[in-house]
Amino acid sequence: MVIRILLLLVFLCFDFSVPIKAEVPLTAAFIRDHQLWLKNGKQEIQLTKGQYVYSPKWSYDGRFIAYIDGDKQGEKSNLFIYDTKKQENYQPYVTIQTSDFKWSPNKNQLAYNAGGVLNVTKEKDGRPEGFENVSLGVSDFEWFPNGKEFIVSSQANLLPTGWGPVHLFRIPVDANLDPAKIKPFYTIQTNTSDLFAISADFFKWSFDGKWVSFLATPTASWSNDSNTLCVLSSLGEQFQAIGKMLGYKDWMKWAPSSNQLAYISGEGRFFVENKKSKIAELPSSAQQKEYTPRGYVDLDIEWFSKDKVIVSRAKENKEWKEGPVPTMYTALFTINLKSEEQEQISYPKKSELDVNPQVVGSHITWFRKKDKGNKGDVWQKETLNSEEYIWLKNVDSAPVFYRKNK
Known part of the structure; x- marks a missing residue:
């Protein structure tokens, strides 16, 4: 009996002292030869044939992949969804033409901008299907972290006196074009000497949802050389212009566990110079640290950890002045x-x-x-x-x- 007890104690000690670490395989959607593919661990599966796929995006729970089926000429951009559970592609509505679509952060609902009209999908048999109107006059949008509202930008109007301000709105998912449900959120006062913009794009929330970043974008030619990175508090009370940068949404990223915003600063559409990595800390962004060494440019950025x-x-x-870039x-x-x-x-x-x-x-x-x-x-x-x-x-x-x- 004593020997059995000793063996049992040895077994228990061994059992609880050796951690079991299961390697979680990476899961990714990707494009090969214009077709949608899925990789889970080591397995690659082709999901479409005969299409021209781009912009795949995962639903919050990983069941669905929304994507655009377009063409080489850029004349069509039909919204499709792949259902990983039923292993089939389908259209949430007969024809949805869009290039701007985003999944809810907490449910399988898809929002999309079609010609300035913001819509959300309805649900049928557990899948996003059909749609409802939300708001007109939409330039860009993003879900609030609660999944119940949107932050929406409306492009400025050109008046005889010049461009007007850029308006941001807070709109509930169930607004259904009702003006009474659409609330002003913030108005960006712009001018040509300090901050000039006609739209706000690429909304991104900080990890705790207390801040949202975006680009204040001027007219087309100007925006190729310079845009203003801005942040706004979640209640629409504190606004800050952070710095100047090009119009690449992946060049600005929030830290995974702090209100630090990393971005690549610099003006000028060519990558040959003046592209520097900076970190802005909120709520005060007055002092920003630049990390790119002299003689170099940074052209992509990603957080690995908090530090x-x-x-x-x-x-x-800098020697290049003309000819092929x-x-x-x-x-x-x-x-x-x-x-x-x-x-x-x-x-x-x-x-x-x-x-x-x-x-x-x-x-x-x-x-x-x-x-x-x-x-x-x-x-x-x-x-x-x-x-x-x-x-x-x-x-x-x-x-x-x-x-x-x-």
Whole structure:
């Protein structure tokens, strides 16, 4: 009996002292030869045939992937949904033409902008199907974190005296075009000397939902060279202009667990110079730290952790003045915000460039392509210090990962 008890105690101690770590496979939607594919772990599955797919986006629970079926000429942009449970593609309505669509943060409801009309899908048999009108006159929009309302921008009007202000609204999902339910949220007063804009785009919420960032965008030609990065508090009471940057939505990203906004600052449409990584801390953004070394430009940015940022970096090319725009050959670097140490973590060949870094847990992925051509491979490192390897071959663009905690 004593021996049995001792053996049982040894077994229990061994059982509870050895942690079981299950490797969670990455799940991603991606485009190859204009078709939608799914990768779960090591398995790749083609989901469409004979279409021209772009902009895949995951629903909050990972059951659905919404995407656009377009064409080479850009003359159509039909909204489709792939149902991973039923393993089929379908249209939520007979024909929905849109290029701006977003899933609710907490339910399988899809909102989309069709010609300035904001709509939301209804539900049928557990799937988004049909639609209801929400609001007219919409330039851009984003869900509030509660999934019950939208922040909506309306483009400024051109008056005989010049451009008017940009209006932001707070609109409930069930507004159904009722003006009484649509509430003013904030008015951006613009002028040509300080902050000039005719629209607000690319809304993004901070991790705790207390701040929303966006770009105040001027007229088309001007916006190619400069836009104003702004933040607004969730109650519409505190507004700040953070800095100038180009109109790339992935060049501004909130920290995963703090109200820090990383972005790539700088004016001028060409990437050859003046593109620097900065961090703005809210609520006071007056003092901003610049992290790009002299002689370099940063052309993509991603948070790895609360103290580390990953950038896609190349050497400046100030010598270029005219002729074909030179390719900026980028590699990935980490920036330690506390120690300010910086380290290269990817090593493309001479004719390659690494772009679109993404972090999923401890995994780091990026899109590696050659100078000529748009296709490339997706590479991965399982930790910052691990070896890099190819995760996806011959794809059209960077994948879109399903993140359960997003």
